[in-house]
Amino acid sequence: MLKYLARPLLTATRSATRSLCSNLSGSSTKTTTTSPTSTTGGPLIEVNQAINGWADKLKAAGIQDTEFNIKCIVSHVLNRKFNTVPDDFTQLKFSSEQLANFERFLEARCARMPLQHIIGEWDFMDITLKTAPTVFIPRPETEEFVRLVIENYRQAKHVNMLEVGCGSGAMSLSVLHALPQVEATAIERSKVATVLAWENANLLGLQDRFKVHNHTMEEDNYMPTELQDKQYDLIISNPPYVKTEEFQFLHPEVVVYENLNALDGGSDGLRVARLVFDLACRHLRPGGKLWLELGNEHPPLVKTIMNLKYQGRLNFVGSYFDQYKRERFVQLEKV
Amino acid sequence: MLLRKLLTARSHHLLRRWASTDPLCFQNEKLQAYLESLRQEYYALRVNAAGNSSLYARLSRLDPVVNSLEKHRALQRNITPEQDLAAEKDEDMRALMLEENNVYAELLRKQEEAMLQELLALADHEDYPSLIFEVNAGAGGQEAMLFAQELYDMYTSYFEHMGWEYEQYAHETTDIGGLRYANLLVNDPEAYNWLRYEAGVHRVQRVPATEKSGRMHTSTASITVIPRPADVQVHIAERDLKIETKRASGAGGQHVNTTDSAVRIVHLPTGLAVESQSERSQLKNRELALKRLQAKLMQQQLESSEATKQATRKAQQGNLNRNEKIRTYNFVQDRVTDHRVQQGGTQHNLSGFLEGGQPLSDLIERLHLEQRKLKLVELIEEWQPPQKASDKS
Numbered sequence: 211m212l213k214y215l216a217r218p219l220l221t222a223t224r225s226a227t228r229s230l231c232s233n234l235s236g237s238s239t240k241t242t243t244t245s246p247t248s249t250t251g252g253p254l255i256e257v258n259q260a261i262n263g264w265a266d267k268l269k270a271a272g273i274q275d276t277e278f279n280i281k282c283i284v285s286h287v288l289n290r291k292f293n294t295v296p297d298d299f300t301q302l303k304f305s306s307e308q309l310a311n312f313e314r315f316l317e318a319r320c321a322r323m324p325l326q327h328i329i330g331e332w333d334f335m336d337i338t339l340k341t342a343p344t345v346f347i348p349r350p351e352t353e354e355f356v357r358l359v360i361e362n363y364r365q366a367k368h369v370n371m372l373e374v375g376c377g378s379g380a381m382s383l384s385v386l387h388a389l390p391q392v393e394a395t396a397i398e399r400s401k402v403a404t405v406l407a408w409e410n411a412n413l414l415g416l417q418d419r420f421k422v423h424n425h426t427m428e429e430d431n432y433m434p435t436e437l438q439d440k441q442y443d444l445i446i447s448n449p450p451y452v453k454t455e456e457f458q459f460l461h462p463e464v465v466v467y468e469n470l471n472a473l474d475g476g477s478d479g480l481r482v483a484r485l486v487f488d489l490a491c492r493h494l495r496p497g498g499k500l501w502l503e504l505g506n507e508h509p510p511l512v513k514t515i516m517n518l519k520y521q522g523r524l525n526f527v528g529s530y531f532d533q534y535k536r537e538r539f540v541q542l543e544k545v
Numbered sequence: 546m547l548l549r550k551l552l553t554a555r556s557h558h559l560l561r562r563w564a565s566t567d568p569l570c571f572q573n574e575k576l577q578a579y580l581e582s583l584r585q586e587y588y589a590l591r592v593n594a595a596g597n598s599s600l601y602a603r604l605s606r607l608d609p610v611v612n613s614l615e616k617h618r619a620l621q622r623n624i625t626p627e628q629d630l631a632a633e634k635d636e637d638m639r640a641l642m643l644e645e646n647n648v649y650a651e652l653l654r655k656q657e658e659a660m661l662q663e664l665l666a667l668a669d670h671e672d673y674p675s676l677i678f679e680v681n682a683g684a685g686g687q688e689a690m691l692f693a694q695e696l697y698d699m700y701t702s703y704f705e706h707m708g709w710e711y712e713q714y715a716h717e718t719t720d721i722g723g724l725r726y727a728n729l730l731v732n733d734p735e736a737y738n739w740l741r742y743e744a745g746v747h748r749v750q751r752v753p754a755t756e757k758s759g760r761m762h763t764s765t766a767s768i769t770v771i772p773r774p775a776d777v778q779v780h781i782a783e784r785d786l787k788i789e790t791k792r793a794s795g796a797g798g799q800h801v802n803t804t805d806s807a808v809r810i811v812h813l814p815t816g817l818a819v820e821s822q823s824e825r826s827q828l829k830n831r832e833l834a835l836k837r838l839q840a841k842l843m844q845q846q847l848e849s850s851e852a853t854k855q856a857t858r859k860a861q862q863g864n865l866n867r868n869e870k871i872r873t874y875n876f877v878q879d880r881v882t883d884h885r886v887q888q889g890g891t892q893h894n895l896s897g898f899l900e901g902g903q904p905l906s907d908l909i910e911r912l913h914l915e916q917r918k919l920k921l922v923e924l925i926e927e928w929q930p931p932q933k934a935s936d937k938s
Contacts, residue, residue, distance in 0.1 A: 274803065274805070275791060275803065275804065275807075278804060278805050278806070279804070282825065292824065293823045293824055294720045295720055296720060297822075301720075302720070324804075326804070333824065334826060335828055335829070347802060349797075349799065350827040350828070351798055353826065353827060354828065357828060450799070451799060452799050452800060456796070459796075461802055463802040464799070464800065464802050468802070473799050503798070505796070506796060506797070506798075532798075533788065533827075538797075
């Protein structure tokens with residue numbers, strides 16, 4: 211295993227990655243259970259000493275925000291909440307075991323393993339989610355998307371929501387966390403993600419209002435049989451929208467370590483979105499809304515598609531900007 | 546009553562015997578004249594206040610003072626004058642008169658006490674619908690931060706004890722459970738009149754949890770109280786904000802996986818900039834930064850507001866100086882000493898005090914009374930009777 215860790219970049223294959231990940235998460239749980247005793251016994255190393263040189267190594271590996279990466283890993287190794295760790299690490303110390311973990315995690319980061327996979331969890335809006343190696347990691351823009359959805363439904367009485375492709379459950383669970391009047395159902399094609407989303411719902415105590423079904427959406431088989439004639443007030447989705455031709459420009463974290471099923475949107479990036487349109491035609495109640503997070507050039511395209519192909523079924527309500535002023539979110543309405 | 550005339554002015558530090566303080570003694574002519582002027586103001590206002598809310602406010606504050614002044618005068622009329630007493634030939638009758646006089650003298654004394662309370666309330670009543678309460682760790686590193694957290698806990702339980710609403714604006718803790726600073730907004734019109742005496746430097750003496758060799762340390766934390774006048778409001782318009790994150794270029798979304806969540810917000814009209822990077826979620830950082838911006842704008846506006854300037858200046862007078870050490874919490878001797886109270890300023894059971902309940906409340910009440918008294922004395926001494934000296938009815 212160390213052989214892989216010591217390797218420089220990008221040469222790690224996906225299978226190697228997977229075994230590395232399981233090794234990492236295994237040892238991290240070990241760390242957390244032993245840390246109380248190991249901080250009192252054994253030689254201690256100042257964190258400020260331990261981080262020496264790592265910023266340069268990360269930079270050399272092509273990672274920009276080195277301070278943030280180091281702080282995330284330090285707080286993970288010390289089993290502390292991120293926001294309680296001081297930026298200057300004064301008075302923090304590693305046991306020798308923690309130091310070993312710290313260095314292993316940073317080596318993995320230098321090999322461009324996503325930070326969220328290394329530390330095994332990530333914060334999304336107000337909730338903390340477990341992450342898993344093959345499950346798509348929610349992005350900061352999605353927080354803005356979910357914020358918009360929540361603002362739109364804050365006053366609503368009761369909302370029956372469906373999410374198509376929930377991944378780790380980030381969107382549904384943060385809506386449920388913010389709005390007690392919402393009940394959510396999700397479908398997800400990946401078995402691992404289905405299990406993870408359910409696990410996250412239980413960790414957050416939201417399992418009573420959340421259901422997740424393992425189902426692959428296909429033409430004329432949009433929903434699992436048990437949901438075949440269900441209708442919803444709201445459907446949300448962050449479908450794969452990366453165009454196939456764009457794959458060569460993706461970051462190594464994305465292309466090497468992430469599940470490409472969660473990214474590949476076909477030649478124009480809307481292959482899966484089109485399936486969601488059709489699903490919405492059948493499973494939205496009249497007046498119900500479909501909210502989608504898509505790529506940069508998509509909203510005008512969606513508007514055209516609505517006008518050409520979905521007249522009398524779906525209406526284009528509006529498009530919205532993410533926090534970087536990119537027009538990426540759309541709202542559609544069932545006629 | 547005559548006896549009290551004999552007591553000297555310097556005994557004002559004897560709290561419970563406030564009535565013996567010279568300027569506040571009812572035999573003091575200036576006080577009498579002042580009271581009379583209040584009475585006349587009151588009746589003038591009753592005629593003229595129609596429709597003017599600030600005059601009404603003044604009227605309602607004068608009401609209890611004038612009321613008790615008139616009760617006092619009515620009582621006074623019941624006392625048989627000296628010359629009548631001397632003129633009375635019948636011994637039994639005179640004994641009866643004397644006895645009666647004693648009863649009335651006692652009633653008068655009680656009435657004076659009540660009147661003084663009303664006067665004190667009149668002397669320093671200030672209306673602020675809310676205030677900003679800050680706790681800052683001072684000298685002493687980690688230990689000072691631990692102490693700041695204890696003060697923070699003490700005051701928040703005190704706010705709850707008093708039934709005041711409060712909300713936390715800014716808050717930064719350290720990993721070992723200390724507090725760098727915290728800003729609270731306390732929403733209660735009464736709060737300022739009580740909390741103003743808590744502003745200043747609080748000192749702690751103990752063997753800190755962080756100390757290995759068992760030496761006693763002295764550290765400090767400071768409390769600042771900034772009254773917030775009713776007219777200070779902060780509205781932030783979305784279009785006035787420039788929100789910066791480190792991830793502003795490229796395709797974004799599913800194409801990249803950058804994790805930096807730091808947010809910087811610039812408020813364009815004022816040029817104020819705030820940052821937050823204490824959370825892993827970018828949205829949370831943005832919320833935090835917005836809160837910080839709001840607090841900063843509020844502070845800026847407060848500092849420029851004339852009313853606040855005056856109030857803060859007032860609050861800094863005498864031993865209310867922000868930079869002065871006002872209280873010591875000594876854990877080794879299990880005592881807390883307030884340096885502004887000359888006698889009996891020390892009490893024991895420090896842990897009970899730090900719970901922020903009745904003991905703290907009692908001490909603040911005591912400080913409150915003492916400060917009000919000083920202020921009233923000052924007010925009466927500075928007071929000049931109007932040109933036409935009030936006739937002594």
